Amino acid sequence: MNLSTRVMLNRLAPQCAYKRIVTFSTKTAEHAVENQEESKKGVAPAPTPSSPAPVTRKPIIPANYRFVYPEFLPDPKVEWRNPIREKLERLDMLERRKQIDLPEFYVGSVLAVTSSDPHAAGKTSRFVGICINRDRCGLRARFVLRNVIDHQGMEVVYELYDPTIQKVEVLRLEKRLDDSLFYLRDALPEYSTFDENMEAEPLEEGASVPVNDIKVVLRPRPWLERWERQNLRGVANIDEYLKDKHRLSAAKVQKPWEKYDMMKDYRSSIPEEEQTEIFAEVHTDLHTLELQRKRNKRKRTFVKPKQLA
Amino acid sequence: MMRSVIHQLLGLRLSGGCGVTLTQVRDKGHLSRPRLRNPQWFLRKEVTRYDDHLTTENKQFVNELGGVNFGVPAIKKDVQENLIKTKDAATNEVTWTPGLRRCGLIARKIGQYPLWLKNGERIRTTLLQIADNHVIKYIPPEEYLPAQPPKVHNLKKRGCILVGSESTNPALLTKEYTGIFRDSGVGPKKNLARFIVSPEAELVPGTPLNVNHFGVGDFVDVRGKTVDHGFQGVVKRHGFKGMPASHGVTKTHRRAGNIGGGGEKGRVWPGTKMPGHMGNRWRIIKGLRVWRINTKYNVMWVQGSSVPGPTGGLVYIYDTILPLRKNKEAPPFPTFFGELQQTSDDVWYEKVHDFKNGSITYENE
Numbered sequence: 001m002n003l004s005t006r007v008m009l010n011r012l013a014p015q016c017a018y019k020r021i022v023t024f025s026t027k028t029a030e031h032a033v034e035n036q037e038e039s040k041k042g043v044a045p046a047p048t049p050s051s052p053a054p055v056t057r058k059p060i061i062p063a064n065y066r067f068v069y070p071e072f073l074p075d076p077k078v079e080w081r082n083p084i085r086e087k088l089e090r091l092d093m094l095e096r097r098k099q100i101d102l103p104e105f106y107v108g109s110v111l112a113v114t115s116s117d118p119h120a121a122g123k124t125s126r127f128v129g130i131c132i133n134r135d136r137c138g139l140r141a142r143f144v145l146r147n148v149i150d151h152q153g154m155e156v157v158y159e160l161y162d163p164t165i166q167k168v169e170v171l172r173l174e175k176r177l178d179d180s181l182f183y184l185r186d187a188l189p190e191y192s193t194f195d196e197n198m199e200a201e202p203l204e205e206g207a208s209v210p211v212n213d214i215k216v217v218l219r220p221r222p223w224l225e226r227w228e229r230q231n232l233r234g235v236a237n238i239d240e241y242l243k244d245k246h247r248l249s250a251a252k253v254q255k256p257w258e259k260y261d262m263m264k265d266y267r268s269s270i271p272e273e274e275q276t277e278i279f280a281e282v283h284t285d286l287h288t289l290e291l292q293r294k295r296n297k298r299k300r301t302f303v304k305p306k307q308l309a
Numbered sequence: 310m311m312r313s314v315i316h317q318l319l320g321l322r323l324s325g326g327c328g329v330t331l332t333q334v335r336d337k338g339h340l341s342r343p344r345l346r347n348p349q350w351f352l353r354k355e356v357t358r359y360d361d362h363l364t365t366e367n368k369q370f371v372n373e374l375g376g377v378n379f380g381v382p383a384i385k386k387d388v389q390e391n392l393i394k395t396k397d398a399a400t401n402e403v404t405w406t407p408g409l410r411r412c413g414l415i416a417r418k419i420g421q422y423p424l425w426l427k428n429g430e431r432i433r434t435t436l437l438q439i440a441d442n443h444v445i446k447y448i449p450p451e452e453y454l455p456a457q458p459p460k461v462h463n464l465k466k467r468g469c470i471l472v473g474s475e476s477t478n479p480a481l482l483t484k485e486y487t488g489i490f491r492d493s494g495v496g497p498k499k500n501l502a503r504f505i506v507s508p509e510a511e512l513v514p515g516t517p518l519n520v521n522h523f524g525v526g527d528f529v530d531v532r533g534k535t536v537d538h539g540f541q542g543v544v545k546r547h548g549f550k551g552m553p554a555s556h557g558v559t560k561t562h563r564r565a566g567n568i569g570g571g572g573e574k575g576r577v578w579p580g581t582k583m584p585g586h587m588g589n590r591w592r593i594i595k596g597l598r599v600w601r602i603n604t605k606y607n608v609m610w611v612q613g614s615s616v617p618g619p620t621g622g623l624v625y626i627y628d629t630i631l632p633l634r635k636n637k638e639a640p641p642f643p644t645f646f647g648e649l650q651q652t653s654d655d656v657w658y659e660k661v662h663d664f665k666n667g668s669i670t671y672e673n674e
Binding site: 079080081082084085086087088089092095096098099100116117118122123124138139140159162163164165166 | 419420422423425429431436438603606608620621662664665666667668669670671672673
């Protein structure tokens with residue numbers, strides 16, 4: 001690669017970073033915030049006044065949909081893709097969403113999930129915890145909640161579209177600095193302890209989702225994973241526990257060129273055009289559900305004063 | 310090839326009245342090797358694409374003609390729109406009895422995703438799309454004398470139905486291949502399959518077959534060609550453990566180890582698991598329940614995620630032959646005719662949770 005191409009690549013890469021999308025990412029939190037600001041303005045490309053008016057109006061799809069509903073984007077593996085299967089899957093997901101309110105949440109948000117459990121007293125169980133990971137697409141989408149109960153770390157994997165889930169509440173809507181928070185397993189317990197009777201902390205309407213830049217304090221080794229190799233932004237004291245040999249081996253496995261690898265990016269993401277196509281299909285339904293949720297929220301906030309006398 | 314020539318020579322010699330000679334075939338490769346090309350008596354399907362001296366307009370015209378009259382493959386579209394109008398299927402009223410063999414369907418595996426049962430259990434399902442199936446030909450038992458007889462019980466009393474799927478542009482096909490469709494009244498199809506049936510289950514050429522041929526709760530057998538893995542070692546092919554990665558092990562990390570004993574059994578026993586070609590074989594997976602059917606897209610949800618073949622691969626669906634899972638009540642016989650009387654596109658088996666219903670809850674005893 002000669003110098004000129006390298007200069008070209010350097011110039012192209014940031015542009016591509018905006019265009020290409022990694023479905024489950026909060027690392028590009030700055031981008032996300034920008035996108036949300038855009039979405040408020042109404043993002044869909046406004047037709048220029050000089051051009052003739054289009055016959056059919058395209059629905060205005062908020063640009064943050066790919067972060068709010070990441071599971072609507074299919075697995076980018078080409079061998080597994082099929083337009084009809086994806087469509088049927090999306091229809092099923094929408095049907096389920098009409099039955100249960102599945103709110104917007106991110107890795108780092110605190111959730112409470114109520115689910116049917118044949119073995120629990122009262123046949124339901126409620127678990128409060130921080131979402132440490134979201135993965136998989138379509139009806140398989142799932143998330144992991146973590147909490148420390150009686151000094152014992154607990155994690156529960158929930159499938160988002162499992163019909164045994166009765167209610168999903170977001171108690172605290174926020175993001176963290178990393179894509180997944182598995183390092184909480186090796187952090188001090190206070191970082192993953194949440195009160196079971198915690199009350200919901202509603203955000204102001206229209207406010208962007210805050211990024212919590214808390215830095216977690218790790219326990220000393222042994223650890224479950226080699227955290228020093230993962231370039232974590234949300235860990236405070238990782239340097240305390242590293243020796244030179246750890247630093248060297250971590251430097252060896254780094255792949256700093258991967259962020260310029262356009263083909264890798266292409267293979268691991270859904271192209272923007274396809275995303276708009278997919279979200280155009282589900283937008284009307286999702287939007288009506290959102291409006292319904294807003295209405296319900298307003299109803300809930302109004303508490304009728306009790307008659308005391 | 311060589312072997313067949315030798316056999317032919319042998320035949321000549323025998324008919325000439327010479328003494329019998331034997332040629333030994335010592336290797337077993339001809340038994341287990343997947344066939345790489347079709348036998349010689351196969352019809353050639355696709356025409357060689359010569360650059361005909363046609364103008365672009367003429368080429369466009371030819372393609373349009375093919376597209377309009379015979380339709381594009383329905384698999385690419387959402388719905389089976391391009392059903393070709395054929396003569397009405399004569400419904401000969403035959404009542405179903407347990408011994409009868411029905412026609413099957415050609416489908417494509419389009420993916421897999423989970424469904425949930427009403428008791429909250431999660432099941433994995435595979436989606437099979439029945440794309441544009443039509444009956445091409447019926448061969449009665451007297452005339453059906455196949456060169457390669459299939460292993461079917463009582464074959465002499467069975468007829469054969471030829472079914473085609475996915476219409477295509479006939480300009481791409483050979484004259485001989487399109488000749489198969491001449492009397493059927495159906496446009497040429499990409500894929501063909503023969504189904505051995507009882508004579509009572511005869512179908513008139515041109516009859517469209519769709520997913521309603523099967524009902525929810527029925528059990529089906531699915532035949533397909535497994536994913537081709539190529540030549541594989543023993544760890545991937547047979548699930549051997551291999552040997553340790555370290556602790557002084559050299560050069561034997563993924564090898565089989567010992568393949569036979571000594572002394573009296575001093576040889577490699579037949580059937581020993583060894584490296585070799587993996588996949589690309591016809592396999593039937595039997596007794597899969599149909600959990601759900603979508604009549605709009607002609608899709609059925611079938612139990613499990615082990616239907617042979619890759620996503621997008623062709624599979625053939627039959628009524629199951631497992632004795633305890635065979636149809637006890639009459640299925641649509643010989644196939645489903647007429648219009649459906651239903652409000653929704655989806656038909657769910659009674660045990661499956663419909664996503665339109667609310668969450669699953671458990672009652673207190």
